[in-house]
Structures are given as structure tokens and as C-alpha cells.
Amino acid sequence: MQLCVIITLLGFVCSFVIYQILFETREIPSGWLERCAWRDLEPHVHLLDVAPIARDEFLRRQSILAAALDKAGVDAFIAEPSASSSYYANISTSFDLSERPFLMIIDKNVQFSYLVPKFEVGRISRLEMVYKDKKVIEWPEEKSPYEVLAKATGYKKIMLDEHARFMIASGLQAAGVEVIPTSQDIQSLRAVKTEEELKILRGINGFTLQLVRSLQKCIKIGMTQESIAFAASRLFGRAGVGNGFWVIVLFGDQAAYPHGGSSGKTLSRGEFVLIDIGSKLHDYGSDVTRTILPEGSELSKDLMDVWYTVQAAQSAAIQLMNVNETCSVVDAAARKIISDKGYGEFFTHRLGHGLGLEMHEHPYLNGANGEKLRTGEVVTNEPGIYVTTEQAKKLSLEVGFGVRLEDPILVSNQDGPGGIVMTGSTAKSPYEP
Numbered sequence: 411m412q413l414c415v416i417i418t419l420l421g422f423v424c425s426f427v428i429y430q431i432l433f434e435t436r437e438i439p440s441g442w443l444e445r446c447a448w449r450d451l452e453p454h455v456h457l458l459d460v461a462p463i464a465r466d467e468f469l470r471r472q473s474i475l476a477a478a479l480d481k482a483g484v485d486a487f488i489a490e491p492s493a494s495s496s497y498y499a500n501i502s503t504s505f506d507l508s509e510r511p512f513l514m515i516i517d518k519n520v521q522f523s524y525l526v527p528k529f530e531v532g533r534i535s536r537l538e539m540v541y542k543d544k545k546v547i548e549w550p551e552e553k554s555p556y557e558v559l560a561k562a563t564g565y566k567k568i569m570l571d572e573h574a575r576f577m578i579a580s581g582l583q584a585a586g587v588e589v590i591p592t593s594q595d596i597q598s599l600r601a602v603k604t605e606e607e608l609k610i611l612r613g614i615n616g617f618t619l620q621l622v623r624s625l626q627k628c629i630k631i632g633m634t635q636e637s638i639a640f641a642a643s644r645l646f647g648r649a650g651v652g653n654g655f656w657v658i659v660l661f662g663d664q665a666a667y668p669h670g671g672s673s674g675k676t677l678s679r680g681e682f683v684l685i686d687i688g689s690k691l692h693d694y695g696s697d698v699t700r701t702i703l704p705e706g707s708e709l710s711k712d713l714m715d716v717w718y719t720v721q722a723a724q725s726a727a728i729q730l731m732n733v734n735e736t737c738s739v740v741d742a743a744a745r746k747i748i749s750d751k752g753y754g755e756f757f758t759h760r761l762g763h764g765l766g767l768e769m770h771e772h773p774y775l776n777g778a779n780g781e782k783l784r785t786g787e788v789v790t791n792e793p794g795i796y797v798t799t800e801q802a803k804k805l806s807l808e809v810g811f812g813v814r815l816e817d818p819i820l821v822s823n824q825d826g827p828g829g830i831v832m833t834g835s836t837a838k839s840p841y842e843p
């Protein structure tokens with residue numbers, strides 16, 4: 411009996427020691443981080459319960475496009491598989507482009523057709539495209555696809571999607587079809603979001619922020635950038651939105667380069683963690699950045715001031731994200747706050763970009779863009795300050811850093827109150843992201 415107790419106790423002691431060696435004194439594995447964060451995140455998964463874009467909405471988009479083409483005196487709009495084909499006909503952006511053109515065509519009479527390699531007809535007809543009725547234009551390998559298209563449709567002048575390749579434009583021109591670029595009016599159809607699109611964007615961006623908050627509660631000193639990135643990918647996967655996932659995780663001076671440094675770094679006390687992260691829901695993207703500190707990790711006053719400067723820059727720009735405000739003016743408002751603190755030269759990129767079916771789309775908030783914001787546009791607001799360790803010495807700081815805060819903002823429909831934060835709320839402090 412006594413022997414049994416001793417053996418059992420020894421067993422406990424041994425497993426405790428092994429546990430300590432494996433999990434406590436060495437790098438904390440991302441499995442632990444994932445489990446810790448999931449406990450906090452799971453109650454927020456309902457944010458993703460949003461309906462996808464309905465058939466009627468696709469058909470409505472096609473009618474609006476047709477009317478705009480008619481007004482512009484153009485026969486048809488042509489796109490390769492891209493955000494535009496996804497927007498108008500549910501042809502996913504993940505369709506692989508090859509040297510053989512597969513083109514979506516919507517004309518001014520709302521006729522939907524597609525040009526397809528003859529031998530691919532079966533595969534492509536299985537895509538869940540949306541149309542009222544369709545014409546399929548097949549091109550056999552021994553003929554020019556563009557001549558086949560020109561002959562089948564009789565189009566004289568077409569508008570080509572901005573992401574279509576040059577070979578499409580030159581092929582159509584060689585077949586006698588005039589090709590013009592996408593007009594601003596048609597570009598802005600996709601930039602201005604409907605209520606259905608806004609629900610999806612709110613869902614995925616709100617969830618993404620909750621995911622970052624859950625990570626912040628569980629991140630510990632000693633973790634690697636990669637283990638946090640891996641846990642994040644698993645968390646999106648668990649919630650069913652792992653497709654389209656991407657992430658940048660940067661510690662301390664690694665974040666001095668806005669899109670990253672080298673791998674293998676572990677988190678030290680007094681270092682920021684910059685997480686820029688997103689995924690997709692029904693093809694619509696999220697894009698959220700937080701610069702955080704794990705609980706108990708403290709920073710110099712200088713670095714805390716940098717964080718609050720970025721926060722002030724972001725909120726100054728949100729105030730201006732109203733209908734008819736000029737894009738460059740919004741960018742300048744954020745830049746002024748940062749320049750006034752002496753960090754102007756370290757805010758190295760534009761303030762933001764449109765967000766929708768593309769991670770980066772129109773409109774762009776930069777100093778050169780004189781476009782006016784429109785009600786219903788969703789645009790990221792992401793000021794940052796990036797100082798390398800070399801530059802930090804000149805500022806009498808010890809080590810480099812990067813701080814960025816990013817939320818997608820809905821341009822409000824009134825003059826004055828400022829844009830609406832699509833994540834739900836902006837960051838309050840490095841401990842309350």
C-alpha cells in the first residue's frame with residue numbers, strides 16, 4: 411500500500427517536472443496560446459453569422475453596371491476572374507488565371523456571357539456563377555479567342571477591368587475592338603458598399619479585432635512571432651474563416667519595417683507586439699492592426715508617447731471621414747499630429763485604402779488623391795511610426811520600434827460626426843486593444 415502511494419507520488423512529481431521542462435522553461439508552444447485565446451474568442455464567433463450576398467443582389471449589380479455602360483457609350487464590360495468578376499457574377503477571385511483567357515462579359519443590355527476555352531466548358535460551367543441567362547462563347551485552340559469573341563458579339567467598344575492582363579487588351583484591339591479602361595464611375599460602384607456588404611465587413615472585421623484581443627490576453631514573454639502567427643491561423647480556422655487568412659506579427663525593432671523583418675525572434679519584456687491581420691468572410695476581407703503589450707510588460711515613457719501619438723493621429727482622421735471630404739485632406743490630418751510630435755519622417759506610408767473584395771482597393775487615402783469620399787465607402791485608417799534601431803540612436807532612444815493602429819472605417823453620410831468604426835471600437839491603450 412505504502413509503496414503504491416510512493417510510486418503514485420513519484421509519478422506526479424515526475425510528470426510535473428517533465429511538464430515544467432517542456433512547457434514552462436522553454437518556448438510556450440502555440441497550441442497553448444491557441445487554447446487560451448479560444449476560450450475568450452469563442453463567445454464572439456456569432457459575429458460571423460452573416461448571410462452571403464444573395465442572387466438578387468448580384469443581378470442588381472449587373473443592371474447598374476449595364477446602365478452605366480450604356481451611359482458611357484460602351485458595349486460591354488469585360489473582366490478576367492478577379493474581384494470584379496466576383497462582385498458582378500460570383501466568379502471567385504481564387505480561379506487560377508492561365509495563358510488561355512476565360513472572360514466574364516456583361517453588356518449594356520444586361521446580357522451575361524463568358525468566353526471560355528472549348529475544352530474547359532465542363533469545368534467552368536460548374537462554377538457557381540450568377541446570371542439571369544447566359545451565352546457561352548467557346549473558343550477552340552486553333553482560333554484566336556479575341557476574334558471569336560468579336561465575331562460572336564459584334565462589340566465595337568468595351569471597357570476592360572483594371573486587373574485584366576495586357577494580353578487581353580492587346581488581343582481584343584488586334585481583333586478590331588476598341589478597349590478603354592474602367593471609368594471612375596464604374597470603379598466607384600464597387601467602392602460604395604450596400605447594407606448587405608457592410609454586414610459582412612462588420613462581421614469579419616469585428617471578429618478579427620476580437621481575435622487580436624483574445625491573443626493579447628494570452629501572449630507571454632518568450633513566445634516567438636511564428637507561434638503567435640500559427641495560433642492566429644488556427645483560431646480563424648476554428649471559427650470557419652481560415653480561407654483567406656494572412657498575418658504579420660512583429661516584435662520590438664522588427665516592426666520598424668511596416669511589412670516585416672526576419673524570423674525566429676522571441677518576445678522580450680518592454681517590446682511592443684505589432685499584429686496586422688485579416689481573413690475573409692464570403693470573399694470580403696478584414697484588415698486590422700493593433701500594437702499591443704502583454705499584461706505586466708512595461709515600456710519607456712517615450713515609447714508609450716509614440717503609441718498615444720499614433721492613436722491621436724488615427725482618431726483625428728476618423729473625425730474627417732465624412733462624405734465629400736477629400737482623401738488627401740484625411741491623410742494630412744493624421745500626418746499633422748505625427749509631424750507635430752517630431753515623427754513626421756517616420757510615418758512612411760499612406761493613411762489607408764479601400765477594403766472589400768480586395769484587401770487594397772479604391773479609394774486610397776494618400777497625399778496625392780484629390781477624390782472625395784462617398785457615403786458607403788469602407789476605407790482603412792492606419793497611421794504608423796517606424797524607427798529602426800539606427801535611427802532610434804539619433805532620436806536618443808535605445809532601440810527601434812514600429813507602432814501602427816488600423817481599423818476599417820465606414821464613411822458617414824453626414825457632415826461632421828466622423829466615420830463609423832467597422833471593428834466596433836478603436837484601441838484604448840496597448841493593454842486594451
Ligand SMILES: *[C@@H]1O[C@H](CO)[C@@H](O)[C@H](O)[C@H]1NC(C)=O
Pocket residue numbers: 463464465500502538539540
Ligand atoms: C457564390 O459562390 C459560392 C461558392 O464559391 C456559393 O457558395 C454561393 O452559393 C454562390 N452564390 C450564389 C448567390 O449563387
Ligand SMILES: *[C@@H]1O[C@H](CO)[C@@H](O)[C@H](O)[C@H]1NC(C)=O
Pocket residue numbers: 733734823824825
Ligand atoms: C456632397 O457633394 C455632392 C456633389 O457636390 C452634393 O450633391 C451633396 O449634397 C454633398 N453631400 C453632402 C452631405 O454634403
